[in-house]
Amino acid sequence: MKRMNWLGLGFLAPALLVIALFFLAPVIMTGFFAFTNMSTATGITGGDYMLNKSALRALGDAGLPDATLEKLEDAGYAVDEKGLAALAAQIDQETADEFARLHGGESFATRRDVERALKDLRQNRIRKTRDRKAAAELFKRSVLNERFGTEAEFRAALTAGGIAPRDHDQITAQAYTGWVWTTENVELLFTLPSTWRYAANTAIYVAFTLSFNVGFGLFLAISTFYLPAAQAATFRAIWFLPRILPPVLYVLMWKWFTWDTGFLSTVTGWFGMSPKNWMLDSPTHAWTTIVLINGFVGASMGMILFASAIRAIPASMLHASEVDGANRWQQVRYIILPQLRWPILFTTAYQTLSLLTSFEYILLATDGGPGRATEVWALAAYHTALNNYGGNLQYGLGAAFALVLVIIGILASLFYLRLFNFRQLVGKPLIEG
Amino acid sequence: MQLDLIGFTKRFDGTPVVSGMDLSVASGEMIALLGPSGCGKSTTLFAICGIHRIDEGRLMFGERDVSGLPSQRRNVGVVFQNYALYPHMSVFDNIAFPLKVQKADKDQIRRRVGEMAELVHIETLLDRRPAQLSGGQQQRVALARALVRNPDVLLLDEPLANLDAKLRLEMRSEIRRIQQETGLTAILVTHDQVEAMSMCDRIALMNNGRIVQIDGPTRMYRDPMDKFVASFLGNPPISFVTPEDLPCFGAPKACAEIGLRPEHVGPQFGTGLTGEVRFVETQGREDLFDIALPSGRMIRSVQPAGSGLRPGQTVDWGYDAAELLCFDRQEVRL
Amino acid sequence: MRHNYRNWPILLVLGIFSTPLLIMLVFQVVDSFTLKQPGSLIPSGFTLEHFRFLWEELDTGRAGIWRVTLNTFIFATTTATVVTAIALTAGYALSRLNFPARGFFLAGLIVLHAFPTVTLIIAIFLILQILGLYDTLIGVIIVKTALELPFGIWIMKGFYDTVPWEIEMAGVQDGASRLRVWWQLVLPQVQPGLMAILIFSFLSGWSEFILPLVLAPGSDAQVLATYMQALILDDTKADFDLFKAVGLFYALPVVVIYVIFQNKLMNIYGGGSKG
Numbered sequence A: 001m002k003r004m005n006w007l008g009l010g011f012l013a014p015a016l017l018v019i020a021l022f023f024l025a026p027v028i029m030t031g032f033f034a035f036t037n038m039s040t041a042t043g044i045t046g047g048d049y050m051l052n053k054s055a056l057r058a059l060g061d062a063g064l065p066d067a068t069l070e071k072l073e074d075a076g077y078a079v080d081e082k083g084l085a086a087l088a089a090q091i092d093q094e095t096a097d098e099f100a101r102l103h104g105g106e107s108f109a110t111r112r113d114v115e116r117a118l119k120d121l122r123q124n125r126i127r128k129t130r131d132r133k134a135a136a137e138l139f140k141r142s143v144l145n146e147r148f149g150t151e152a153e154f155r156a157a158l159t160a161g162g163i164a165p166r167d168h169d170q171i172t173a174q175a176y177t178g179w180v181w182t183t184e185n186v187e188l189l190f191t192l193p194s195t196w197r198y199a200a201n202t203a204i205y206v207a208f209t210l211s212f213n214v215g216f217g218l219f220l221a222i223s224t225f226y227l228p229a230a231q232a233a234t235f236r237a238i239w240f241l242p243r244i245l246p247p248v249l250y251v252l253m254w255k256w257f258t259w260d261t262g263f264l265s266t267v268t269g270w271f272g273m274s275p276k277n278w279m280l281d282s283p284t285h286a287w288t289t290i291v292l293i294n295g296f297v298g299a300s301m302g303m304i305l306f307a308s309a310i311r312a313i314p315a316s317m318l319h320a321s322e323v324d325g326a327n328r329w330q331q332v333r334y335i336i337l338p339q340l341r342w343p344i345l346f347t348t349a350y351q352t353l354s355l356l357t358s359f360e361y362i363l364l365a366t367d368g369g370p371g372r373a374t375e376v377w378a379l380a381a382y383h384t385a386l387n388n389y390g391g392n393l394q395y396g397l398g399a400a401f402a403l404v405l406v407i408i409g410i411l412a413s414l415f416y417l418r419l420f421n422f423r424q425l426v427g428k429p430l431i432e433g
Numbered sequence B: 001m002q003l004d005l006i007g008f009t010k011r012f013d014g015t016p017v018v019s020g021m022d023l024s025v026a027s028g029e030m031i032a033l034l035g036p037s038g039c040g041k042s043t044t045l046f047a048i049c050g051i052h053r054i055d056e057g058r059l060m061f062g063e064r065d066v067s068g069l070p071s072q073r074r075n076v077g078v079v080f081q082n083y084a085l086y087p088h089m090s091v092f093d094n095i096a097f098p099l100k101v102q103k104a105d106k107d108q109i110r111r112r113v114g115e116m117a118e119l120v121h122i123e124t125l126l127d128r129r130p131a132q133l134s135g136g137q138q139q140r141v142a143l144a145r146a147l148v149r150n151p152d153v154l155l156l157d158e159p160l161a162n163l164d165a166k167l168r169l170e171m172r173s174e175i176r177r178i179q180q181e182t183g184l185t186a187i188l189v190t191h192d193q194v195e196a197m198s199m200c201d202r203i204a205l206m207n208n209g210r211i212v213q214i215d216g217p218t219r220m221y222r223d224p225m226d227k228f229v230a231s232f233l234g235n236p237p238i239s240f241v242t243p244e245d246l247p248c249f250g251a252p253k254a255c256a257e258i259g260l261r262p263e264h265v266g267p268q269f270g271t272g273l274t275g276e277v278r279f280v281e282t283q284g285r286e287d288l289f290d291i292a293l294p295s296g297r298m299i300r301s302v303q304p305a306g307s308g309l310r311p312g313q314t315v316d317w318g319y320d321a322a323e324l325l326c327f328d329r330q331e332v333r334l
Numbered sequence C: 001m002r003h004n005y006r007n008w009p010i011l012l013v014l015g016i017f018s019t020p021l022l023i024m025l026v027f028q029v030v031d032s033f034t035l036k037q038p039g040s041l042i043p044s045g046f047t048l049e050h051f052r053f054l055w056e057e058l059d060t061g062r063a064g065i066w067r068v069t070l071n072t073f074i075f076a077t078t079t080a081t082v083v084t085a086i087a088l089t090a091g092y093a094l095s096r097l098n099f100p101a102r103g104f105f106l107a108g109l110i111v112l113h114a115f116p117t118v119t120l121i122i123a124i125f126l127i128l129q130i131l132g133l134y135d136t137l138i139g140v141i142i143v144k145t146a147l148e149l150p151f152g153i154w155i156m157k158g159f160y161d162t163v164p165w166e167i168e169m170a171g172v173q174d175g176a177s178r179l180r181v182w183w184q185l186v187l188p189q190v191q192p193g194l195m196a197i198l199i200f201s202f203l204s205g206w207s208e209f210i211l212p213l214v215l216a217p218g219s220d221a222q223v224l225a226t227y228m229q230a231l232i233l234d235d236t237k238a239d240f241d242l243f244k245a246v247g248l249f250y251a252l253p254v255v256v257i258y259v260i261f262q263n264k265l266m267n268i269y270g271g272g273s274k275g
Ligand SMILES: Nc1ncnc2c1ncn2[C@@H]1O[C@H](COP(=O)(O)OP(=O)(O)OP(=O)(O)O)[C@@H](O)[C@H]1O
Pocket: B012, B013, B017, B035, B036, B037, B038, B039, B040, B041, B042, B043, B044, B191
């Protein structure tokens, strides 16, 4: 008995490990990331401490006294290693050496003082006023625009700059460049008008594609059922291809079909119409193409499931209905369709979820265009977090988008658990071990 | 309605399964299609109701040639072996279905279904689903559905095969009653000879895709055309011996084999047939004896129970010479 | 087929619906090998020029086709092997072995099976960055394996479920250990399942686009899907004949496998994967 337990768990262990790491962890992490402000700017590991102009402005808005702000911005001039190195680079090494000899370690209150000191150099006087100004600027020491690796260093710099300790916390928080916890993303989701637009797009996408998938899948299954075996197999094979072909290639075929040099434009050209991109020239066309692209793929799943369900109907029942006088439409309507209720329900439930969350074909076909007309929720999550033209990838906000889908996904999967007859699956092993 | 099947041939993938079959069923007659498994009974039935195409030959319902018509327009009622009730419909809807697809009006449907339910005694079951019915009840629903359209012909494909022994007895007489009440021309497919003999006016015995003999049950039992018919009918089956085994019987010259039915062998027919009892099967009312003749051939005999004979004992019995069946080398009856 | 009904109306309607798809498929092949005048659909001559990407570099910024093909092959085969290996044991455990919380794991499997994995891509992207596996082939392989596993285990469990218990009982009665029973008696019975998962995950890996796109965008880990898409997006003037030739090259293994294993594949896709 005991040994058996270990064998079972041992057999399961590799699967559990991989799934926990790259399946369950991401689910949980999506929840975490959704409540951070992670982005390209903040990075995803820790951050630095740095004040810049806009941070100062924010601090000012937050009520920090002007005097403190000025101190932060202007902490005087110091002749130190760093400044000298910069000087050597900008002017030359000798100048820097001499300046170090005369004034190394000194501090000056204003730039005028530094300029004077530079002007007074004996061997290597800097003659041009403009050069002196620039050189003096190299010794300006300010907390502003300087990067500090740790919080302690930053606070030390603040102290050195004479900032009152009571302001340190506020300034430090503002200066932190890494990510922080926030509920901003969720608030954004509910306030941005584009969010609702994406939700509406998703609803359109799912509703139309799903109807097409199920309807056309039914049509394929039923019509091939009425054909001789060889013809039926041929049509099924053709309609299975969209599913089996790599998406990139499959969408390429559609692109060619609708491109302004492609099939549709060429054919309509024969009738004098000017060529255009049939996929992207209007939102209606874009939606139609998207629904068809997904529908041709999705219909094959319905086709297979429905076809095997139809095959499971006893032949004598179909014979009986024919003898009873049913024409084909009546046979479909009264005998076949009622017995497909369960597979239809299953397909609908399954595809609703996968359509809600899938964006591969849309990404490949229209990439959300034209404009944002076909941007669905999942694609918006992808664009926000992983690929946008602005270049600042907002991981946190994207994760918030994804979190909504993850939650829907979990709820829906739990619902399927009830749809599947669960107890039947858990039938106890017959060898008790 | 008279039914005539003329020169019917059916091939599957080129191999003929039924070849050149002629069958004619008189109006109001019930005929049994009887034969061993795979002889083409269902094939014939399906061809009559239009599920299989008729490759060659003609099918006439009265004066009407229906060979080329689809099932829908033949107006036949069929009871399938597994009943083929529509599981998602109530009993009422099942019976109403043939009328519904004809777009009959509601009142008429209700009246007709009511009549049928009464005829087959299922008035109280109309709201149930087929899954909630017993086998016998399903059978009655299937009958009602087959009859509801007033079909020209009623076809039954092994309708009793799925019932237990007691129900089978009951449904046998039910089906016969209903057929006679409605006066329908009916064809019953079965491989059970008792069923065929007890239910039908005539029997068409099939073998290898052909009809071997068509006759009334008694006639066919007593007067078989060949060895196949003789051996197929009768339970316990007939035994075959050679003329040498029955030296006292003046067999015709061409006679190669003689058939002896078990009820025609026994002490009540005198003596002259000696042999050793090999096996005794007790059947309650009767005992069945397997007896080895001196030549080694076995014959069977049925005797009223209580003879006390045991295996190993030797008996000297007689046979009913008037009932012997002689066959020539081609197994044709002399 | 039912002879009580006529065929031709069905053939007609099906044919009409299938025309666009057939046009796309036919021209996909024809255009790869032929020359055409602009604005015409009729080929004017045979050529292999569209396949030039096989023997010359298309542009310098991109990894060569053979390198990319090798990547794709490694990606697909590794994923397929690992998924199959893990599903083989896990499926057996879930189907036949007794262990604590078995019901929970089964429920979990169904939930995972139905769960839409693409929603996790952002979190996975960040996790890979943290782990330092971002932009490596191995990272994408691990992720693909994990995401493909629930489906594989599900199918494999189904195959194990059909093996008669009597076989195992007999084995155990004969004194073999459960491990040995599994290895010597049960595994041979589920070979079709093993093949099915192997083929299925290979195809799934070969066609995968989103994962490599997001998790390994660099040129070292490029696979054919991302290679082809980059090619399509790069070109200012779309050279569809070239794209189609690349596509044909890309799809060749898929088509071959499809032709050989058509029925098997239809059955397993019936188990449901992409919508
Ligand atoms: N659809 C078919 N395709 C090919 N051969 C068939 C088909 N249907 C029946 N057959 C063959 O035709 C022969 C007759 O079959 P049929 O079903 O008529 O037998 P049957 O007399 O009804 O037997 P049973 O008593 O077992 O039902 C059999 O040899 C069978 O194998």
